[in-house]
Amino acid sequence: xxxxxxxxxxxxxxxxxxxxxxxxxxxxxxxxxxxxxxxxxxxxxxxxxxxxxxxxxxxxxxxxxxxxxxxxxxxxxxxxxxxxxxxxxxxxxxxxxxxxxxxxxxxxxxxxxxxxxxxxxxxxxxxxxxxxxxxxxxxxxxxxxxxxxxxxxxxxxxxxxxxxxxxxxxxxxxxxxxxxxxxxxxxxxxxxxxxxxxxxxxxxxxxxxxxxxxxxxxxxxxxxxxxxxxxxxxxxxxxxxxxxxxxxxxxxxxxxxxxxxxxxxxxxx
Amino acid sequence: xxxxxxxxxxxxxxxxxxxxxxxxxxxxxxxxxxxxxxxxxxxxxxxxxxxxxxxxxxxxxxxxxxxxxxxxxxxxxxxxxxxxxxxxxxxxxxxxxxxxxxxxxxxxxxxxxxxxxxxxxxxxxxxxxxxxxxxxxxxxxxxxxxxxxxxxxxxxxxxxxxxxxxxxxxxxxxxxxxxxxxxxxxxxxxxxxxxxxxxxxxxxxxxxxxxxxxxxxxxxxxxxxxxxxxxxxxxxxxxxxxx
Numbered sequence: 001x002x003x004x005x006x007x008x009x010x011x012x013x014x015x016x017x018x019x020x021x022x023x024x025x026x027x028x029x030x031x032x033x034x035x036x037x038x039x040x041x042x043x044x045x046x047x048x049x050x051x052x053x054x055x056x057x058x059x060x061x062x063x064x065x066x067x068x069x070x071x072x073x074x075x076x077x078x079x080x081x082x083x084x085x086x087x088x089x090x091x092x093x094x095x096x097x098x099x100x101x102x103x104x105x106x107x108x109x110x111x112x113x114x115x116x117x118x119x120x121x122x123x124x125x126x127x128x129x130x131x132x133x134x135x136x137x138x139x140x141x142x143x144x145x146x147x148x149x150x151x152x153x154x155x156x157x158x159x160x161x162x163x164x165x166x167x168x169x170x171x172x173x174x175x176x177x178x179x180x181x182x183x184x185x186x187x188x189x190x191x192x193x194x195x196x197x198x199x200x201x202x203x204x205x206x207x208x209x210x211x212x213x214x215x216x217x218x219x220x221x222x223x224x225x226x227x228x229x230x231x232x233x234x235x236x237x238x239x240x241x242x243x244x245x246x247x248x249x250x251x252x253x254x255x256x257x258x259x260x261x262x263x264x265x266x267x268x269x
Numbered sequence: 270x271x272x273x274x275x276x277x278x279x280x281x282x283x284x285x286x287x288x289x290x291x292x293x294x295x296x297x298x299x300x301x302x303x304x305x306x307x308x309x310x311x312x313x314x315x316x317x318x319x320x321x322x323x324x325x326x327x328x329x330x331x332x333x334x335x336x337x338x339x340x341x342x343x344x345x346x347x348x349x350x351x352x353x354x355x356x357x358x359x360x361x362x363x364x365x366x367x368x369x370x371x372x373x374x375x376x377x378x379x380x381x382x383x384x385x386x387x388x389x390x391x392x393x394x395x396x397x398x399x400x401x402x403x404x405x406x407x408x409x410x411x412x413x414x415x416x417x418x419x420x421x422x423x424x425x426x427x428x429x430x431x432x433x434x435x436x437x438x439x440x441x442x443x444x445x446x447x448x449x450x451x452x453x454x455x456x457x458x459x460x461x462x463x464x465x466x467x468x469x470x471x472x473x474x475x476x477x478x479x480x481x482x483x484x485x486x487x488x489x490x491x492x493x494x495x496x497x498x499x500x501x502x503x504x505x506x507x508x509x510x511x512x
Binding site: 150153154156157158160161172200201203 | 412413414415416417418430431433434435436449451
């Protein structure tokens with residue numbers, strides 16, 4: 001049986017798709033057969049981030065409607081042969097998804113894959129609801145900023161009450177906090193919430209902090225998940241997150257401000 | 270009128286309407302003999318003269334009218350006043366009685382829920398109310414109450430995790446939050462003024478007991494971010510540290 005991970009947030013623009021792409025790639029790189037599904041029907045993005053936009057033939061909605069088989073729609077990643085992408089339909093909207101259809105696809109994927117990463121659209125409506133409904137684990141992506149934190153809190157409430165696990169009284173979805181676009185310098189200036197502030201409000205297990213980084217935009221533009229940029233801080237942060245999720249013990253990084261050259265040489269703070 | 274009071278009218282509104290609930294004794298009559306009523310009233314008043322002295326009273330005519338007994342409202346009012354009580358209303362009267370009461374400047378109150386409808390009664394006979402199998406108990410919540418979630422408890426509500434901003438917790442009884450309270454907490458939502466709210470860390474958006482509420486802006490810094498209990502004293506919310 002596959003483990004189904006939803007990458008969600010409530011708020012838009014916090015880094016869900018970047019995270020989905022990086023996490024899925026990270027899991028596949030660790031040797032686990034992984035599928036990543038774009039639930040953002042009508043606003044398809046994941047294919048761009050994964051660099052497979054030119055190879056899309058069939059999509060998620062085609063499979064739900066029985067117009068294509070799952071194998072026809074799944075796109076194998078060019079960097080890692082254990083990673084498959086199921087793109088969203090750009091010409092339809094979220095109403096094209098049905099709980100039954102999504103459930104069937106996830107069930108079928110579960111037979112063959114170890115991890116299924118569901119990239120949730122923003123909001124709390126149908127698309128986001130279906131993305132999280134069947135999940136076992138939830139990666140809640142939050143920016144260190146009050147409205148993002150509140151939206152995440154709302155999403156956590158939905159995870160706890162409206163998911164399949166909640167409805168069937170099973171063990172609840174495991175929730176993890178991913179704090180993205182974090183900038184220790186700005187936290188120090190009081191312009192951004194700190195890790196501690198966010199954790200106090202959400203009281204959630206912190207899986208990792210992803211620093212604000214130019215490498216994320218570069219990765220998106222070039223269509224390679226940022227985790228493959230091993231030299232970048234964001235890439236390393238995602239690698240840590242995948243390792244921690246798989247049970248490795250990695251100390252948290254990127255929480256304190258970067259020392260300048262001067263500080264590095266003299267070890268002062 | 271003195272100069273001072275004239276000045277005052279410019280600076281503040283002369284009056285204000287507010288809604289308030291009072292507990293007033295209701296005099297239910299089942300006999301239309303004024304002499305008997307007078308004697309019975311006298312006896313009652315003698316039992317607690319201080320309590321009844323100038324006490325307001327509402328006259329309830331339902332029972333009398335059901336028995337098709339009439340009484341002169343004006344004479345009845347005189348008898349009641351003689352015993353030291355002040356009639357301030359009438360309910361359940363027929364058209365003529367209500368008219369007479371209004372002529373004496375006694376307002377008419379509706380009998381809404383106390384009116385018993387014949388149809389309802391018949392129903393009640395054929396479907397006797399099921400005995401309550403479950404007593405109202407305490408609701409226990411161990412998971413965080415997140416933004417957008419609402420919890421309603423028929424009895425007391427105990428929450429061991431945090432209550433987030435944008436969440437709403439309501440109880441007919443008391444509310445205990447053994448963690449941070451950031452959302453809205455409403456105790457005694459069916460009007461029980463004796464209920465209280467307890468929390469480990471008060472950062473609430475709104476607190477309310479039996480409809481008497483305070484919003485976050487009204488909370489003094491001296492009571493924030495610490496363990497407090499909140500209760501009602503003469504319709505004022507009191508927030509007190511828990512030592």
